[in-house]
Structure formats: structure tokens, C-alpha cells
Amino acid sequence: MRARRIRLIAATGATLAALALTACQDGTGTKDEGASRPTASTTTGRPTATPTSTTGTPGTAPATTTPGKPATPNGKVPASDRKPNPDAGSRKTSNPDPNAPENRVLCNGSNTAVTAQPVSRPLNHMLITVKNTGSKVCDLTYYPVLRFDEMQWAPQPFEGSKPQAVTTLAPGESGYAGVLLASADGSGDGGTTGRRLTVAFQGVTPNSSGGASAIPSLPAKGVYYDSSLRVTYWQREMDDALAY
Numbered sequence: 001m002r003a004r005r006i007r008l009i010a011a012t013g014a015t016l017a018a019l020a021l022t023a024c025q026d027g028t029g030t031k032d033e034g035a036s037r038p039t040a041s042t043t044t045g046r047p048t049a050t051p052t053s054t055t056g057t058p059g060t061a062p063a064t065t066t067p068g069k070p071a072t073p074n075g076k077v078p079a080s081d082r083k084p085n086p087d088a089g090s091r092k093t094s095n096p097d098p099n100a101p102e103n104r105v106l107c108n109g110s111n112t113a114v115t116a117q118p119v120s121r122p123l124n125h126m127l128i129t130v131k132n133t134g135s136k137v138c139d140l141t142y143y144p145v146l147r148f149d150e151m152q153w154a155p156q157p158f159e160g161s162k163p164q165a166v167t168t169l170a171p172g173e174s175g176y177a178g179v180l181l182a183s184a185d186g187s188g189d190g191g192t193t194g195r196r197l198t199v200a201f202q203g204v205t206p207n208s209s210g211g212a213s214a215i216p217s218l219p220a221k222g223v224y225y226d227s228s229l230r231v232t233y234w235q236r237e238m239d240d241a242l243a244y
Contacts (some may be wrong), residue, residue, distance in 0.1 A: 018100055098137050098170070107138035107169060108201040108211030116216040118181070119224060125242060126179040127221065128199060128216070130234075132169040140167040140175045140234035141210060142202040148194030148225060155179075158244045161232035176241035178232040181225040190230030195222045 005152045095102060105111065111134035118126045132138050143157040158180075182188050197218055201210035235241040 025170065037079045048239075063225045099168070104139055104168070105134070106201065106203060106210045107132060107140045107175070107218040109199075109214035110212040111136075111138055112169075114214035114216045115197055115220060116199070116223075118178075118219065119242065120152045122242060123184050124180065124182045126181055127173055127238065127242060128179060129238075130169070130176070130214075132171050135171055137171070138169050140169065140201075141204060142206055143231050144177050145200035145202065146179065146229075146231055147198045147200070148192075148223070149196050151194075155229040155231050157173070158230055158232050161235070161240070161244055163233055163235060163240075167234040167236055176235045176238045178241035178244055180228060180230045180244065181223060183226070183228035188226035191224060191226035193222040193224050197223070 031107055037120060050144060111132065113131045113133050115129045116126055117129070130140060138142065143161075145154050147154065161178075169175050182191060195218065196215065198213050200213045202208060203210040230244075232241050232244050
């Protein structure tokens with residue numbers, strides 16, 4: 001009788017165990033979540049965040065701060081806050097010599113005052129005077145290109161009047177050109193009276209433009225000229241301009 005009771009109890013325990021196993025497998029029973037997991041700080045032995053030191057790294061100067069500016073190590077000023085040095089990288093390239101090529105300009109109607117005046121001697125001649133009214137040295141290149149009224153041709157120069165060097169005018173100085181209006185012996189033809197004169201200036205190469213032209217005043221009665229009309233190169237001296 002006792003042995004039967006023991007077998008009955010064993011069978012009952014086995015049945016309960018099987019039911020519990022079945023409940024765990026099909027999700028109907030309560031699952032064992034196990035022991036609680038430790039945090040990272042307790043499992044690694046290291047703190048989760050590194051505290052900020054206010055004393056800096058040993059052997060270095062503490063950071064300095066300026067109100068409204070970020071702190072910088074070693075007391076250095078940030079590159080964005082540094083004031084530019086006006087002398088840094090600058091070089092003086094201007095040449096103080098007023099006669100240096102880079103300081104000279106071409107003489108033309110914009111930087112000179114031009115007059116045209118007939119003279120009594122030599123006969124049938126006119127003197128053109130150009131005064132430098134600018135602030136720089138200017139060069140009178142070659143000879144003036146003259147045009148009376150609507151004249152369709154330009155008078156040629158006296159080649160013998162070509163100077164050894166370009167006529168250069170400092171501010172306030174004057175240069176000259178002589179004009180033969182008509183031959184004294186009457187050999188010229190097509191004589192007429194000019195009422196308006198345009199004086200054009202040449203550039204650094206012959207027959208190129210040197211800039212603004214000038215229109216000097218002529219006598220009220222005009223200026224008579226014929227096919228003998230010729231002009232000298234620009235001269236430094238008035239006498240040289242009237243020698244042809």
C-alpha cells in the first residue's frame with residue numbers, strides 16, 4: 001500500500017513538470033527574466049563620463065578667456081581675432097623719380113593747354129605752343145597732326161627737324177612746333193582760309209593716337225594756307241620750331 005502511494009506521488013510530480021515545461025515552450029507560462037544586468041560602470045570599472053579638469057594639462061599654461069571670446073590655450077589670440085598688420089607683405093614699388101618711364105604720360109589735349117598763333121617772322125608761319133598743365137611729366141611724341149576745317153589730308157613733317165630725343169615736358173613747361181602755312185615764292189596751290197584747327201597728338205608709335213585732341217583758337221579772320229603746308233617735330237625751344 002505504501003509503495004503504491006509513493007508511485008502515485010511520483011507520477012503526479014512528473015505530470016506537473018511536463019506541464020510546466022510545455023507552458024514555457026508555448027509562451028503561456030511565466031518566464032524567468034534572470035538576474036538584473038549590471039550597468040556599464042559596474043561591469044567595466046570605468047566611469048561613464050570623463051570629468052573636465054579646470055587645472056589643464058600638467059606642464060601647460062591655463063587657458064585664458066576674454067569676455068565674449070572663446071578660451072585659448074597658452075594665452076594665444078585666435079587667428080580670427082588677430083588684427084592685420086598693415087605693413088605685412090607690403091612693398092614700396094613706386095619710383096620717386098618723376099622722369100622714370102612709369103611716372104610719365106603722353107601729352108595730349110586733356111593735360112595741356114594748346115595755342116596756335118601766326119607769327120610775323122618767318123613769313124607765312126604759325127607757332128603751336130603746348131603747355132603741360134598736368135601733375136606728371138608728359139612726352140610730346142613725333143609731330144602734331146594738323147587739320148583745318150574738313151581738310152582731307154594731313155601735312156607732312158620737316159624730317160630735318162626731328163630731335164635727338166623725345167620732347168619731354170615737366171609740369172608747367174612748354175613745347176613747340178612750327179607750321180609753314182604757305183610757300184613764300186607762291187609755288188603752292190589750292191590756297192584757302194582755315195577757320196578751325198584741330199591738333200592731334202601721336203602715341204608711342206608713329207600715326208597712333210596719343211589721346212584727346214586740342215582745338216586752339218584761331219584769329220577771327222582765319223589762317224591762309226596752301227598745299228605747301230608742313231609742320232616740324234615737337235621742339236623744346238621756340239627758335240628751333242621756327243627755323244624751318
